Amino acid sequence: METITHLPEIKDGKCFFPFYYRNEVFYDCMKLKTKHKWCSLNETYQGYWKYCSEEDFAKCVFPFWYRHMIYRDCTEDGDAFGKKWCSLTQHYNKDKIWKYCD
Known part of the structure; x- marks a missing residue:
């Protein structure tokens, strides 16, 4: 299993959407070689992240x-x-x- 970063998880941060990670754009929490879905706390991932809670997941946009x-x-x-x-x-x-x- 790949380690996302050497920095600790930040539990009180707010997910930043969309965020850039490894030249891709993410509009929702992602699960990439990790046990749980996570998000970046910066527009461009800089090592600050957190595991997503229910309220962090992307919301539908209407209309x-x-x-x-x-x-x-x-x-x-x-x-x-x-x-x-x-x-x-x-x-x-x-x-x-x-x-x-x-």
Whole structure:
């Protein structure tokens, strides 16, 4: 298992979204070679991070634009498995950033 950083976890910090880590952009907490999902406390990861709690996970953005429609709630449209999803930005057509709804 890879160690994220040599610095200690900061429990009272606030997740910064989106954040940059290893030349990628993350809009939600991530799980990359770690046991639990985590987030950066800076716009560009600088070694300051924390494990995500329930309130840290990315929230759906409404309304959002998908294909030729505006959605004000989670939708099953376009999902091969019929699961409801939402955009994490207002412009899904451009950004393609999303998550499944609970």
